[in-house]
Amino acid sequence: MTSEWQELIQKKRAARDALIPQEWRLPTTITSKVSPESTYSAFDLLKEAALLTDRENDITENNTATSLTAKIASGELSSYDVAAAFCKRAALVHQLTNSLTEIFFDKALERARWLDEYFAKEGKTVGPFHGLPITLKDMVHIKGEHSTMGFVGHLKYPAADEHAVIAEMLEAAGAVFYCKTNVPQTLFVCESFNNVFGRTLNPYKLCLSPGGSSSGEAAQIGLRGSIMGVGSDIAGSVRVPALFTGVYGFRPTVNRLPWAKQADLASKGWQGVQPTLGPIAHTAQDLTLFMKTVIQAQPWRYDSTALAVPWHDAPREEKLTIGVWSQDPEFPVYPPIARCIASAVDKLRAAGHTIKVIEAPPTMKAMKIAMRWFALDQVNLPFKFLEDGGEQPIADLAAMDPGQFLDPGYVPDLHENIRISADIHDYRDEWAKIWRDADLDVLLCPASRGSAVPHGEFGPLMYTILWNLLDFPSSVVPFGKVNKIVDSKDGYDASVVDGAPTGFQLVGWRFQDEQTLMATEVIADALKA
């Protein structure tokens, strides 16, 4: 990288950090403990700093998106106080986890004030998200802000001249935007480092990864600098970060949420595994709230790729048939996840749900098909972006080389698209047979082999990419924490990840987003009981 680029990077970081008010800055006694090697917990450091008032702590810690919007709509809380509390907490969480890319607290406070005035004058909210602070992954364009996504070459790009459709829709529903969040280089690895903004840290233990590519979202939401955020997922990028930071995440069926007008990441017309946006939040109810609010506002009216499939409430079923696929023997889960799933299944069985043990096709089958599809993109826009900025791929990305999953000498021909599609058809039919034979409401399975890992050690996404390939809606439910005493066994040393959150994935059939979210709520409630 040239010194000109180095200079632009330093300028960008300095400009971002200058947007944090002096009185919200952490003392060096705290910041000196922050590094990617640190074993400190950002939860502890935030408490130690003691910069948040009791009221700010109460607003940010003792709420969900559902309760916050209700309190604002009833007049119990003002939009301004809520926005101010989250701006301040996000600034503190950022200093502990390096999770923000763009900061626009001033706009947020101005908008919150306007919302309060509207509410006072009109006696009603502008929409279901009136006053709700929402964080956005860096690719979501916000008018007047940058969408660098960690690409050095993008530092020369102008600010966005309009909102992404999702941002337009959330804003129309009343949301308050205050910052955007960090991603890994190219967004194609489950890590959190890029050359522009550096590395985002896991609030539970700074030496651990928050996962990726919705890394900054997960770090902020994990430590409640955000109550709800918008991530994106093409292979696990909403779900793995949610798992690693102990929060809820949801990957909907593709095109139920609007994708249009975001920063480009793939060749236009890209036909392979499709990305989708997805919410990250603190409860299953909040995931549903997000999906319902956006879909009821009819995204297809604003984005021609969004599907005109209306929201339909899935009636709550207190007794579910839950398939349990505890692991792929080729990629066995580590003891903390095995214990988490076994314990969840015990509780669900005790709560009266029907548990059916599922034998699944090998995950490698899905990975190989997905990688053949990715290999068909001869343009590879993210790598072109790297070249534009004189960047080398980071080690994590180089290790993700799709070539490792392809047959030796693989060269796609003109018929390969049809062949891939036929292979997906057969693979989906295998799953259809499983679903039908067991008459499943939902499938419970790992979201990853383990909990959050040390930075740079993630590896391939064996438990999430298959649902992208099949386009099955899937959520992540946090449940329990790693315990180094009980989880260190069978040669696995759990001490480095001690205290990291654990959880699992819930998967529904394609387009059954409503049912999948309903099952997520029911299961989350059963586990809390």
Added chain:
Amino acid sequence: MTSEWQELIQKKRAARDALIPQEWRLPTTITSKVSPESTYSAFDLLKEAALLTDRENDITENNTATSLTAKIASGELSSYDVAAAFCKRAALVHQLTNSLTEIFFDKALERARWLDEYFAKEGKTVGPFHGLPITLKDMVHIKGEHSTMGFVGHLKYPAADEHAVIAEMLEAAGAVFYCKTNVPQTLFVCESFNNVFGRTLNPYKLCLSPGGSSSGEAAQIGLRGSIMGVGSDIAGSVRVPALFTGVYGFRPTVNRLPWAKQADLASKGWQGVQPTLGPIAHTAQDLTLFMKTVIQAQPWRYDSTALAVPWHDAPREEKLTIGVWSQDPEFPVYPPIARCIASAVDKLRAAGHTIKVIEAPPTMKAMKIAMRWFALDQVNLPFKFLEDGGEQPIADLAAMDPGQFLDPGYVPDLHENIRISADIHDYRDEWAKIWRDADLDVLLCPASRGSAVPHGEFGPLMYTILWNLLDFPSSVVPFGKVNKIVDSKDGYDASVVDGAPTGFQLVGWRFQDEQTLMATEVIADALKA
């Protein structure tokens, strides 16, 4: 073609015709008037033959699928009498139009008897289609019957060993199957001839085409040998035949109806413009009944490609905003269609609907993209099937050569799929702008340049294939007839098509099948008023 094939063809036709009971055979005084050159109307010939009793005429002529199922469910009619009347009438219509490929009246009557017994014993119907006779395009597999689809090589294929999913589902709802219907060679032209079964004729005038590829369906339904049928549409194959025979047809959004387990027609995994099944019937209400009945039975439980998008009733709106796109200047409609649309628009405006005139992008844009996509199928299964039987493409098919729509020297490369997809994206965005700017409920436009044409004279499907490319649901509404006196003008001679039905197309946004059908009902009612 070898003499061995010629012999198999003769055997096949003879076997089929032997299944028509002696007492249902038309005298030679009638059949001598039947030929592809004949200007007779099959309506007149059927009346002249006078083989149907008053009761049989009443059952087959004075009903819709909706009224028939209601009468059977109330005990007013027996399933047996209904099945017997339609078997007989279908046999007569077949002798006038050569529209059937497989005949299994015996199975139909046996099933109808069983349905009556069930009804008598249980006091209820087996489902919404209890006792409803439904015809099926030849590609829909019926256990124990053949799906030759006019391919000579298929004469050596065994009978189907199971139902197509759509047939399973219709049967589960109570339907009675009694025959399958003819198609043009390869199903890829809007004509009605193949080497196995010969040419299907238009009941309004035998020298006219019933359109294609759901040719036999249209002929049978047009002359009420069938009350409701299942066609398929990849470029207009439900809609054009419906238009040409004066009935209603609907092309739903792809994968809302189940496609699985039909006779193969495309390479497995085919990624281009997708085909879908669609109903053909006598009223708009019947189209809705078909779609609602199948989707409420959850096709995704039986076919992993069917989308789990539940049926939702679209509340009837008495005042619609109707976009009117009266023609593409590059492919102007003929006077009968121009008059039909102008007259429909006048009535709709008078009924209080808001009419907005639409300027559309050239249809050639859609045709060119679609043909690039078809050209990507290097296997071309239908042509392989022709080779298998030693067949040459018929003239109509040779004339349909996709190459005529491709740029000179066009050779697709590995990136072509992505390029096509990007082009469709842009094209859909053009339509999205039109839809939004005019805030359309539905678009009214031609389904074809003219009414039914003489055999072999159809040409490319300029007004239907665009909706397949965009995957927009679209129905055909019959309205009026060609009048050689008023329609012969501007150099157009309407005398050859005098009396042929006219009509138009109604188009909704992708996935808004329910709304499109609701608008079709409202508009059809307004035109009948």
